[in-house]
Amino acid sequence: MIQRDTVQLSEQQRLVRDSIRDICSDFDAAYWREHDENATYPEAFADSLADHGWFGALIPEEYGGAGMSTAEAVVMMEEIAAGGGGFSAAQAVHGAIYNAVPLVKYGTEEMKSELLPAVAEGDTSIQAFGLTEPNAGSDSTRITTTAEKEDGEYVINGQKIWISRVDRSDYLVLMARTTPREAVDKRTKGLSMFLVDLEAAYESDSLTLEQIEKTAGRAVHSYELWLDDLRVDESALIGEEGNGFYQMLDGLNEERLVIAAECVGLGELALEAGAEYASEREVFGRKIGANQAIQHPLAEAYARVTAAKQTVYSAADAVARDGDATAIGARANVAKYLAADAAFDAADAAVQTHGGFGIAREYDVERYLREARLTRLVPITQELVLNFVAENELDLPRSY
Ligand SMILES: Cc1cc2nc3c(=O)[nH]c(=O)nc-3n(C[C@H](O)[C@H](O)[C@H](O)COP(=O)(O)OP(=O)(O)OC[C@H]3O[C@@H](n4cnc5c(N)ncnc54)[C@H](O)[C@@H]3O)c2cc1C
CATH class of the missing domain: 1.10.540.10 (Acyl-CoA dehydrogenase/oxidase, N-terminal domain)
Incomplete structure (x- = not known):
């Protein structure tokens, strides 16, 4: 172990x-x-x-x-x-x-x-969050899904993509524009957050889904969504109209830390598999784990996973101590960056340790590698983390 x-x-x-x-x-x-x-x-x-x-x-x-x-x-x-x-x-x-x-x-x-x-x-689930659109991923304030107020209701129209677990959810937390981007003085304004009752949406034929075929994280389904005159009561608005983006940001640092912790867990899982195989497999009459060429990539990845874990836990402690998640913005982003890369290194080392069996389904490490690769893309790409760190911690011009 x-x-x-x-x-x-x-x-x-x-x-x-x-x-x-x-x-x-x-x-x-x-x-x-x-x-x-x-x-x-x-x-x-x-x-x-x-x-x-x-x-x-x-x-x-x-x-x-x-x-x-x-x-x-x-x-x-x-x-x-x-x-x-x-x-x-x-x-x-x-x-x-x-x-x-x-x-x-x-x-x-x-x-x-x-x-x-x-x-x-566990009787009701709010498993799905809908922000990303075909033309608005990293640049999320560019979403064009609109919610227009009409007779005590909001009428929602637009398209979403990559929305996960819609099939496992009773409700969808949906982001939509209530004021066009051109009409606000800051691009982060004019977005609102809604709680959409999915059963009612399906019944009214105003929501259609198409599952996206994907190669990593396959057990969890992601969907493309079309919202066509979806009517929700005005009471479905979460928080303040036009303030949804800020509401989303609030809590994002904590969520990022938690996802970083998931990457740490994945890295540990991969290292466990790699070390175990290295201790068992014999080549040239001895255990492959006796070779430094096998030990070092695993040990190096372990060092990276451990460092990422320290970053995650110390930032989580800071939130618990100060009750202020906004103060740890850079640390949460750095933790996610380090943990996703560490998980990838760990999974890659585990695959290499397994030789040809590294790509055999029965040894699982190929799955860990696919999943670790995914963590470099979601919920925010590594590049966008670096953009944030450069701007906020290195005092460089905003580049995005
Ligand atoms: C499996 C999966 C599940 C997901 N689940 C959800 C979900 O439940 N809900 C949801 O709302 N979204 C979800 N997403 C969407 C996810 O948040 C986006 O894919 C992610 O934010 C990146 O957006 P994009 O794919 O449009 O990439 P793009 O924004 O098109 O970026 C493409 C590439 O260009 C780079 N890039 C772009 N601009 C810059 C720049 N200025 N500087 C440097 N690099 C740049 C990016 O880093 C990236 O490498 C999911 C995605 C996946 C793959």
Whole structure:
């Protein structure tokens, strides 16, 4: 077993770690392999987490949740990834845990008391978040989906792409323009956040979906969405009209840290597989793990994963201590950058260690590599992280 206890955990964090490890131990490598191969959602795993109340991890206790913070969420998601499921497992449930956060912060009391206890119980899910469009990915303020107010309703028209877990969700948190980009003094203004009841949308024939065929994170489905005169009551607005982009940013640093923790877990999972194979496989009459050419890439990746983990946990501690997530913007971005690259290095070293079996499905490391590659693209690309760091930490001109 590789050494994973490289940060000191609080008692609460240890409890989270042990509970999640226990749940994950019911789902072996074959389970995850099968769901990746068949591109089927890991329903039993998600149900198990929901049944144990983990979908309410970030929901305050007064609404039936566990009232946890980022310091515990990073442990939870690292363990989910390291527990065998990798980034697929994390992606399968990440939205269910995180999409409740804008509601907690900006939802009306009615919205919160109606929905949050059901989410915490695992009876209702808000798994999907819809921002990206065919012509607005990194440059997200360029979205052209519109929401126009009409007789106490908003009429929504537009197209979204890459929206994950719509098939597993009762609600979609949707970003749309309520004021055109040309009519606002700042591009980040005029965007609004809505809670869309998906069943009602399907019934009214104003929402159509098409699944995107993809090669990484296959167990979790992503969709292209067409919204055609989708009518939602004005009470579906989350927070303030025109302020949706800022509402989205608030909480983004915490989410980025949690995703960085998922990358750390994936890196650890890959290193475990690599080290195990290196200790077993014999070539030229001795274990391949005795060769430095095998040891060094694994050890180097371990160093990078461990460093990324330190960055993630110290930033998560800072949020818990100061209660201010905005202050850790650069650290959260740096953590995501380092962790995604470290996961990739770890998975690549694990594949190389396996020789030809590195691409055989039964050894899983090829899946880890596909997933690690994906983490360099989502939820924000590595380049956009560097743009942010250059501007905010190096005092260089904004380049994007
Ligand atoms: C599996 C998966 C799941 C996803 N799930 C969701 C979801 O649930 N909800 C959702 O809203 N979105 C989702 N996304 C979308 C994701 O957030 C975007 O793919 C991501 O933000 C990048 O946008 P893009 O793909 O349009 O790339 P683009 O913005 O087109 O960028 C293309 C390339 O150009 C680079 N680039 C662009 N501008 C610059 C610049 N100024 N400087 C340097 N480099 C630059 C980028 O880094 C990238 O390498 C998902 C994507 C994937 C792949």
